[in-house]
Amino acid sequence: MRLFLAIPLPSHVRNELYHLQQQLKAHAKSGRFTPMQRMHITLFFFAKVNAHDFQVLENVLLDFEYESFSVALTHLDFFYRRGGHLSYCAIEKHEKLMDLHAQLKTTLLENGIDFDHKKFNPHITLARQIQLNNDHDIVLPNVDVEPLLVGRLILYQSHQVKGVLTYTPLVEVKLQ
Numbered sequence: 001m002r003l004f005l006a007i008p009l010p011s012h013v014r015n016e017l018y019h020l021q022q023q024l025k026a027h028a029k030s031g032r033f034t035p036m037q038r039m040h041i042t043l044f045f046f047a048k049v050n051a052h053d054f055q056v057l058e059n060v061l062l063d064f065e066y067e068s069f070s071v072a073l074t075h076l077d078f079f080y081r082r083g084g085h086l087s088y089c090a091i092e093k094h095e096k097l098m099d100l101h102a103q104l105k106t107t108l109l110e111n112g113i114d115f116d117h118k119k120f121n122p123h124i125t126l127a128r129q130i131q132l133n134n135d136h137d138i139v140l141p142n143v144d145v146e147p148l149l150v151g152r153l154i155l156y157q158s159h160q161v162k163g164v165l166t167y168t169p170l171v172e173v174k175l176q
Contacts, residue, residue, distance in 0.1 A: 003046040005104070007040060008154050016145045018036045027133050028130050030129070031087070041122055041124055043104060060111050077140070088126055092122075096150075101122075152174050154169045155169070157170055
C-alpha cells in the first residue's frame with residue numbers, strides 16, 4: 001500500500017484555496033490541478049507498506065499524543081522544475097508544527113517504520129506540472145485565510161479507484 005500521513009483541511013480552507021487555484025489557472029497554459037477534496041498538508045509518505053507494517057504504523061499513531069495548535073497559510077509560490085512547476089500554498093514553519101513533525105519522525109524511527117526522508121517543507125500542493133503563460137509577469141494572489149487549527153492527523157491510502165486517484169482515510173489521530 002502507498003500511504004501518507006497528513007493534516008486534513010476543513011472545507012472553508014479548501015474552498016478559499018480552490019478560489020486562489022482558479023486565479024492561478026487563468027495564468028496557466030496547462031497543469032494538473034489538485035482537486036479540492038484532495039488538498040492537505042503531507043507530514044510523511046510511506047511508499048510500500050505491507051499488512052504487518054500497517055498494523056505497527058496504526059498502533060504507533062493511535063498511541064501518539066500531541067496538543068492541537070494553529071498555523072498560518074502564508075503565501076502562494078512555486079517549486080521551479082524543468083517540465084513544469086509545482087504551485088503551492090506555503091505554511092508557516094510554526095514551532096509546534098516543526099516539533100510535531102520531529103516527534104512523529106522519532107516515533108516512526110524508534111518503531112522501525114520506513115518513510116520518505118525528504119526535508120519537511122510544509123505546504124499545500126495546488127498544481128503540478130504547471131506551465132504558465134508568462135513566468136515573469138504573474139502576480140500571485142494574496143492568501144487571506146484564518147489560521148488553520150491542527151486538531152487531527154489522518155493516515156490515507158493513495159490508490160486508483162476506477163482510474164481516479166483516490167485518498168482513502170484509514171486511521172485518524174485526534175490531537176488534544
